[in-house]
Structure formats: C-alpha cells, structure tokens
Amino acid sequence: MTTPAAPRPAPLRSRRPEWADRNFLLLTAATVVTNLGTHGALIATTWAVFESQGDAGDVGLVAMARFLPLVLFLLVGGAVADRLPRHRVMVSANALNCVSQAVFAALVLSGEARIWQMMVLTALCGTGQAFFNPAAEGMLMASVSGEQASRAFAVFRLAMHGAAIGGAALGGALVAFVGPGWVLAIDAVAFAVAGGLRAFLDVRNVPERKPGGGLFADLREGWQEFVGRPWLWSIVAQFSVVVGLIGAVESVYGPLVARDELGGARPWGIALAAYGAGTVAGAVLMTRWKPRRMLFVGTLCVFPIALPSAALAVPLAPAGLTAAMFVSGVAIEVFGVSWMTTMHQEIPEEKLSRVSAYDWFGSTALLPLSTALAGPVEEAVGRSEALWGAAALMVFVTALVLFVPDVRNMTRRPHTEEVSAGSPGAPPPDVPLPRQSPSADAEGTVRRDG
Template sequence: MSVLGGSFAPVALAFGVLGLPGATAKTLSVVLAAQSVPMVAFMLFGGVIADRLPRQRVMMAGESMNTVAYLSLAAMFVSGWSPLPAMAAAAALSGIGMATLFPALIGLVPEVVPADQLQAANGLIGLGVNISRVLGVVAGGGAVVLLGSGWALVASASMFGLAAALISGLGRISPRRVTDGQKRQSVLTDLREGWQIFISKQWLWVVVAQFAVLVMALQAAHGVLGPVVAKQELGGAAAWSAALAAQTVGMIVGVVIAMRLRPRRPILVATLAMLLSALPYLTLGLSAPLWTLAIAFFLMGISHDIFGVLWNTTMQREIPPESLSRVSSYDALGSLMFGPIGLLVAGPVALAVGPKPALLGCAAIIVIVTLLALVSPDVRNLRAPAEAAAPPEELPVAVAVAGSDAR
C-alpha cells in the first residue's frame, strides 16, 4: 500500500504543480528538490531512530508523515492556495517520512520472520512492491485525468494512512533490549558505531562502493540517454514504454526465482547477476532492434530483483539486529549518492560524443565496477548458513504465516 501511494504521488504532484498559475519547470524542480534533499540528508538519522525505537512505530510514524504531507499538498491544489514555500515544506516532510521508512523496514523483517524464511519473506515483499509500482503508475495517471491532481493526492495520502494501519496490525512485537548506556549515547555516537560495523564488513562496503558508481551510470543511461536514442531510432515513447514494461515483467520473474534460489555464496551470485544490467545499454548503443532491447530489459529486471532479495536477506543475517537499520541507512546513502551526478553529466556527454557512444560507456562502467567488486575475497566467499543454502521443500505463501510459525 505504501509503494502504491508513492507511485500515485509523482504523477499527481508533477501535473498539480505545473497546472498552477505561473508555474514553470523551475517551480517543479524546487518542489522535487525540497523532497529529495531532506530524504538523503535524513537517511542516516532515520537509521539511528529505527535502531533506538520500536521499528514498527517508526514505520507508522513515517507513513503518517507521508499521509500529512500529501493531504497538505492536496488541500493546496484543491483550494488554489499554493505558495511555493508551503509546497516545499510539505514535500520536505514527505522526504523525511521516506527516509524514516526504509531503514526501519529492513530491520523490522527479521523481527517478525524466522531466520530460515527471511529470503522467502524478502521475495514476497519484492513481489508486492513490483506489482504495486506498476499499478500505481498506471492508476495514478488515470486518477489525475479523471479526478484532478488534488484528489489524486488525497487517494495517495489515504494509501499511506492505510499502510500505517496495516503495520499497526502486526500485533505486539517483542521489544529489542536497549541498555541504559545505549540510551545515553549521542546520535553521533550511534552513527559512528553504525559506520564501524559498516566498514568492518568488506563485502558490504565493497558492493556499496560498486553501486555508487553503477547507479550513477544507470541514472545517466536510464534517465537521459536511453530515451534520447529511443526517440531518434525506435519511434519514441511507445518503444521506450514497451522496453520498460519488459523490465517490469522481468522484475516479477526475478522475485519468483529469488524466492527459490538458495546459493551457498549469495553475495557472489547477487553481484554476478548485476552484469546483466549492462545489456540494455549495450543493445541501445549498438542499434539493435526493439525485440532485442525488450529481452535485454527483461533480463535486467530479473537481475535487479535477484540482487535485491539476496542482498537484503544477507544483511539481515550478517548484521547485528540492534545495528541493522543504521547499517542499512549507510547502504542506501552510499549506493545512491552519485546518482544525481549521472543525470547532470549525461546531457553534456551525449552532446560531446553522441548518445550511443555514451550508452556504450555506461555499459562498460557497469561491467568494470562489477568485475572490480569480485576482486574482494569476501564478496566471492561469504557463505550463507547451511540451513539457508539448502533447497527449501516448501516456501510460505505469506509473511503472516511465517510470523505465526515463529510464535
């Protein structure tokens, strides 16, 4: 429900802002920046909060912040009173809410799911996220057309509110033990402890460093260069949408595969899977036909969700529960921090060398940084527990079943 609300919101927010009297692309940029900057800036503190307080309540607080933020934006659009500072403040509240949600979610899953069913639970979460993302993008556009941006944002806010109610329905979770010494620690001390754990795991910081560069290349290729070449050679938006639809199908298939996959070396398998991310940009750069591009995007979708499920499961097994949210916040911050640079440099590079050579460069960067990550012995050799690597006889059909089995 949270992802569904989040997928609804961008379309409604963009067209709501652009539909205001005197609004321009610059106005939209200010609102979106007001949302993204606090999200990145608050991510580490979100991890500290989720490690100090009950994660269930932290997630409810994050969903509630999103509810208030989007209801406020909806009221501005419906009423016609939409000063830019007020819109920016509401967007900033939403960004903080998202920064609160993610670290708490990663830490909450092991609290309600038995260790031997973590991978299945992460797979089910991924399946729900992918389906909700597709439904949200499609339904969000229709809601804006039929209801208007303001009322579409009311629907988005309602979904965040329902998500908070669903999280509260998890029931009572055994509280994590926090010593008096931990309670007296400063936020900076908590952050330093999280950082020390982060850098002590070679497989963790190596893959995050890999993703810092990989995401930069993905943002440039996926956000700017790919659509440019699709417009020039493949017929425009229809072809690009078909390729993205193939990626979405691949993501769903990837989750199903990941739920059954039990590799003895999960980080090695997850890292190797990311090599497939280079295929779409290699295909575009070589002017391959659309059906080839669709297959490449399908394989890319599979690789991303195999990585996501194996990565989250390994973190939940290897990182101490009391530090998991802080470490996951360093993971998120490090992986995403260079993404905006990719978006900024893609246009100038495309003008300097051409979009297709730039796409081939992005594909090469993805392959090189992935192979460099494999140089790390920990990335290659980290092993899953014996019971986790054994093929499961039957996977649970819902996270709720797993939770009840644990009790």
C-alpha cells in the first residue's frame, strides 16, 4: 500500500514590500555606498588642502571648482539622461568620479598634490555629478509605482541620510587616524562598487525613447515643460533663494556665531548632527504619513527652515540651537518626500531628467553669490541683522508660493488614477515603469534633497 506523500510546505512569502523591486534595492544600496564614501571625502578634501599648505581661501577655491561644473553642466546632463539609457549615464558618471578620486588620492598619498591639481580633479568630480544627478533622479522615480511611491521615496531618503551621517563620522575619524589620502581612496572604491551595482539595473521594461530633434531641442522641450507648470517653477524659484540663504548661514554665519558666542566648534558640530538626525526622523515619519495635499503640506514645512537662522541671530544657547536644527531637519525631509512624490505623479517619464535638471539648476543658482556676499553683508548691516534678514526672507518667499493655486490644491491621486509615463488618463502599467534632490542624492548636495 502506497503511503500518500506529505503535503509540501507553503512557500514562504517574501518579506520584501511590493514597491521594493530589484531596481529600487540596487539604487538604494548604491546610494548608501557612495554616500558613505563621498561625505567622508568632503572632509578629507579640506584636510588635503591644509596638508598642502593651503589656507581657507584655497579650501574655497577647491570647493568652487567642484560646484561650478555642477551648475554649468546640469542642463546638458538632464538632456543627455533623457536621450540615452539612464543607467549607462549613471555608470559612466560613477566611472569618471572613481578615476578622478583615485588620482586625487594618489597625489595626496605621494605628498605631491598641488592646489591647481586638486581644483582640476574636483572639477571632474563635479562634472560627473552634473550628469549623474538628473539621470539618478529619473531612474529612482522609474523604480517605483502605485500608492506606495511616497513610502519608497521616504525609505530611500532614510537610507541616504543615514549613510551621509555615518560617512561623515567615519570619514572624520579615518582622516585623523590614517590621513586624507586613504579616505579619498576609499571614496574611489565606493564609486567603483556603486557603478557595478548600477550596471545590474534591469531596464527591459523601460519604454524606448523616441528620437528627438537634437540636444538643444530637448533642452527647449524641457524648458517648456518646466515653465508650463506654475507649481514647479515657483517652488524652484523659492528654493533658489532658500538654498542660497542656507548656504550662507551654514557656511559662514553659523561657524562664526559658534566661535564667538557659543564656545567653539563643538556646539556647531552637535547642531549639524541634530539636523542630520532630524532628516532621518522626518524620513521615518514619511514612511507612514501620506498627506493628501502633499505639495501644500510640504510647502508649509519650509517655514521651520528659518528657525536656525533666527536661533543664531539671538543667539540661543547651544541646546536651543540644536533643537531648532533638529526641527528644521524633520521639516525639510517632509518637504523632500512630498516634492519627489509630486514630481513622480505629475512629470512625464520621458522628460523627468530634463525637468530635474532645471530643478537642480534653479535651486543651486544663487548659492555661489549668497556665500560670496555673506561677509560684505555682515560688515554692512551686522551679523545679527543679516541672520534675521535671512530668516525673514525665507519666510517671505515661502509665503509667496502659497498664492499659487496648484501648490494649495494639488492632491495625491489614487493608484487607479495614477499617470503612467506621464500621460494624462493612461492606465497604470502591470510592471513598474519609469516615472529628484539639492539634490537631491540620489547623491546630491542641495539641502532640499538632503
């Protein structure tokens, strides 16, 4: 008599959420790796300049060399990312960053690094970032769909901010123990690993791009998409001012107040750490909270970003400044997730990278000017007055944005009404099809994107 076979155990269900597909996981893992390396490398670069007998002015020159090509090539990078496969643009940019950082590390370790060489190499790194950022933002939005998009973005930003905090802490420790050259070498390896991960992105379900009319035609089409949406260009204009003011406050006024009024660099370092902790807390919050009027809620959360400027203007005791920085971090993260969700919902897939490039460009345009004018403004009106003015201007431009009807009234669409590939009324796809930062971050450097 044959014994009946024992029933097979039911297969275990994957604990991975529906929205965390293979591409999303690869993008998140790659961003964690690069943020761990990059935020340590930023500290290492400053110490490399000092070891080469450079002064504060040289530090500014090296930083500017990275920033200028980022601004100059962003629009071209966005157009290229909408013409070519985005994952190839990202891998190529990572390769350029890997090579430039490896050469930088070799020069520093040899003791032969010169300021002009550092400027050239950081300019190459900034160029790579200009092409990477729009492609990364478009690819990230391509990796999620449906009602859980905002949760996916929140998880991504949580991982990004956590890696940034850890990278800065680890990088600072390693600079002290092994020197800046080895930290730069680690950053080169991180870019190589991240590029390898991104090379495995699955793009079989990405719709083929229709041939365009050339690079300038693509830029013009992206511009028309940008200016045709009042909610988009008004918030980018707002953040052009806000990001510029934050740059002046955090790069110039904050350290000066800490030195002269709060007892040194330690309170300022703790306040910056509190800001980072706030962004993590905000990301955790946004994994659970999905406000219906997402753009309105996000814009309201820009008002608390003025708190650190006001706290420095008083100035508050270190505990009060730390609290203000934490609240500011939470608030900017609520905005960041809301902004990404809005872009995901409203912008056609084939134009995502170009629109993101205009977003990045507008948001960073005033940063060099504002930091350059911070010193002269302080001499003209006084430090406290300059800080109060910065806080008031942030509040003023944010209040102006609330007069835009779409900012107040735009709502989150249900999954059944969601746009596929940006075409109004099209049904959602059966598989996740392609759908930002201040960055951002993906690996961006802009406060709005973390």
